[in-house]
Amino acid sequence: xxLRTHISVQNLNVFxxxxxxxxxxxxxxxxxxxxxxxGPSGCGKTTLLKSFNRLIDSIDGVKVSGKVLVDGENIFDxxxxxxxIRKKMGLLSQKPYPLxxxxxDNIAYGPRIHGIKDKKRLDEIVEHYLKExxxxxxxxxxxxxxxxxxxxxxxxxxxxxxxxxxxxxxILGDEPTSALDPKSSQRIExxxxxxxxxxxxxIVTHILRQxxxxxxxxxxxxxxxxxxxxxxxxxxxxPKEEMTKEYIKGIIS
Amino acid sequence: MRYKxxxxxxxxxxFMLILTILSSLIVxxxxxxxxxxxxxxxxxxxxxxxxxSTSWHPLKGxxxxxxxxxxxxxxxxxxxxxAIPLCxxxxxxxxxxxxxxxxxxxxxxxxxxxxxxSVVYGVWGVLVIVPLIKNHIAPFFGRISTGYSVLAGGVVLxxxxxxxxxxxxxxxxxxxxxxxxxASLALGATKxxxxxxxxxxxxxxxxxxxxxxxxxxxxxxxxxVLMVAGNVAKVPSSVLDPAYPLPALIANNYxxxxxxxxYDSALLxxxxxxxxxxxxxxxxxxxxxxxxxxRVQ
Numbered sequence: 001x002x003l004r005t006h007i008s009v010q011n012l013n014v015f016x017x018x019x020x021x022x023x024x025x026x027x028x029x030x031x032x033x034x035x036x037x038x039g040p041s042g043c044g045k046t047t048l049l050k051s052f053n054r055l056i057d058s059i060d061g062v063k064v065s066g067k068v069l070v071d072g073e074n075i076f077d078x079x080x081x082x083x084x085i086r087k088k089m090g091l092l093s094q095k096p097y098p099l100x101x102x103x104x105d106n107i108a109y110g111p112r113i114h115g116i117k118d119k120k121r122l123d124e125i126v127e128h129y130l131k132e133x134x135x136x137x138x139x140x141x142x143x144x145x146x147x148x149x150x151x152x153x154x155x156x157x158x159x160x161x162x163x164x165x166x167x168x169x170x171i172l173g174d175e176p177t178s179a180l181d182p183k184s185s186q187r188i189e190x191x192x193x194x195x196x197x198x199x200x201x202x203i204v205t206h207i208l209r210q211x212x213x214x215x216x217x218x219x220x221x222x223x224x225x226x227x228x229x230x231x232x233x234x235x236x237x238x239p240k241e242e243m244t245k246e247y248i249k250g251i252i253s
Numbered sequence: 254m255r256y257k258x259x260x261x262x263x264x265x266x267x268f269m270l271i272l273t274i275l276s277s278l279i280v281x282x283x284x285x286x287x288x289x290x291x292x293x294x295x296x297x298x299x300x301x302x303x304x305x306s307t308s309w310h311p312l313k314g315x316x317x318x319x320x321x322x323x324x325x326x327x328x329x330x331x332x333x334x335x336a337i338p339l340c341x342x343x344x345x346x347x348x349x350x351x352x353x354x355x356x357x358x359x360x361x362x363x364x365x366x367x368x369x370x371s372v373v374y375g376v377w378g379v380l381v382i383v384p385l386i387k388n389h390i391a392p393f394f395g396r397i398s399t400g401y402s403v404l405a406g407g408v409v410l411x412x413x414x415x416x417x418x419x420x421x422x423x424x425x426x427x428x429x430x431x432x433x434x435x436a437s438l439a440l441g442a443t444k445x446x447x448x449x450x451x452x453x454x455x456x457x458x459x460x461x462x463x464x465x466x467x468x469x470x471x472x473x474x475x476x477x478v479l480m481v482a483g484n485v486a487k488v489p490s491s492v493l494d495p496a497y498p499l500p501a502l503i504a505n506n507y508x509x510x511x512x513x514x515x516y517d518s519a520l521l522x523x524x525x526x527x528x529x530x531x532x533x534x535x536x537x538x539x540x541x542x543x544x545x546x547x548r549v550q
Contacts, residue, residue: 087441
């Protein structure tokens with residue numbers, strides 16, 4: 001299959017102090033597909049994901065070399081405005097972290113930051129993205145109650161809607177279902193499958209079965225090194241590397 | 254010998270228990286003592302009359318605390334108005350922006366401010382702040398002032414409560430989970446937007462508690478304020494007027510003019526009122542801060 005590249009990682013190295021978290025990663029992430037990054041914990045999955053929206057910037061003592069091109073633009077170029085890069089990507093973290101405000105304001109937060117003030121427009125945005133994340137029917141009567149009162153599963157969908165409301169091109173998920181019950185996880189996974197028609201989705205997971213359910217493209221990291229990457233069928237059914245085979249069989253974890 | 258050791262151990266622990274109980278009871282004992290001694294003035298006059306009368310003529314038997322209460326409120330108010338913005342910006346810088354090395358150097362220095370004896374602040378106020386107000390600030394507004402004023406007291410007090418407010422606020426800010434900031438940043442918000450809309454909002458109850466804690470310290474502060482506030486028993490009408498806060502009244506007069514009937518009782522009533530107000534503020538802010546801490550765990 002012919003894939004258009006959306007994010008291109010070139011010779012990316014990330015150091016935390018003296019410790020190297022990512023070792024010379026080069027890889028292309030395809031547009032409008034779900035790419036799943038797998039690997040045992042501590043292998044640099046999250047670091048790779050957070051280098052895409054430069055959230056690793058704020059970690060003390062971090063050093064980055066190499067390039068990450070998004071739509072052909074190197075996001076680590078010092079001239080690049082980091083807020084513009086981040087606006088292109090929605091982030092779902094391991095646990096949902098609603099902002100300390102109402103459900104409505106959580107969704108409207110991003111659009112407001114980016115200059116939308118019109119009340120009617122904001123109402124439309126809130127409704128639209130709550131529907132898109134499959135939350136609207138459950139909460140449409142209490143939009144102005146605090147977001148912290150929602151269940152964890154609902155909060156994660158709220159975070160998804162909040163991320164979508166800034167009209168990103170890419171959705172980043174850092175083990176986005178690890179804090180959720182099976183039913184809520186299923187809902188989130190279902191959302192991803194719907195959303196991949198419009199967005200490029202990159203998910204970090206350590207759940208192999210989830211990776212198999214979702215992935216079009218798989219990236220396998222081990223101890224900061226890129227071991228293997230390719231279309232999901234190839235990696236899961238026909239891994240080229242011995243280590244990938246062992247990981248998929250559950251020998252190393 | 255062998256049997257004596259457990260006995261000694263037991264005795265020591267009992268003794269320490271008694272000491273602990275005693276020291277935690279001191280507040281109540283003091284409040285009770287003050288109440289006992291102020292009963293004689295409460296028997297002749299109503300509390301509201303004492304608190305709201307402006308006439309302070311002990312020799313005529315008139316003990317109106319209102320000028321002193323207003324003096325306290327003015328000085329404390331000015332201190333808090335000066336301290337809040339400066340402390341918040343410092344705390345925000347330290348917890349959100351500062352490089353670890355800067356934080357490691359400046360935070361202990363700010364905490365050190367808390368350890369300076371208040372008389373040193375007083376001397377500094379007399380030497381620096383009072384002349385500054387007399388020679389520059391008051392003339393700038395076309396006013397004549399000796400410099401010994403609400404403003405001088407407020408400035409000195411503000412600096413004295415800096416370390417409390419900054420220290421507690423930094424703690425409160427760092428109790429906000431990092432991931433909440435990340436969520437805001439990931440949406441393309443700038444750092445300042447994140448601080449303003451997310452961190453501040455989440456930290457608000459704790460920050461208010463920090464300010465109240467500073468406030469209760471300011472209410473009771475005696476020495477430094479006494480040295481610079483002017484001590485005139487009149488309700489101040491501007492920040493350039495002198496003020497006579499309650500603690501200064503008590504410190505200046507207790508033990509001096511106790512031959513005047515009821516004087517002693519009046520001053521102890523003032524102490525009781527002060528103690529109650531400070532305790533009230535302290536308890537409220539501690540309750541809020543404990544809640545904030547619980548949220549973190």
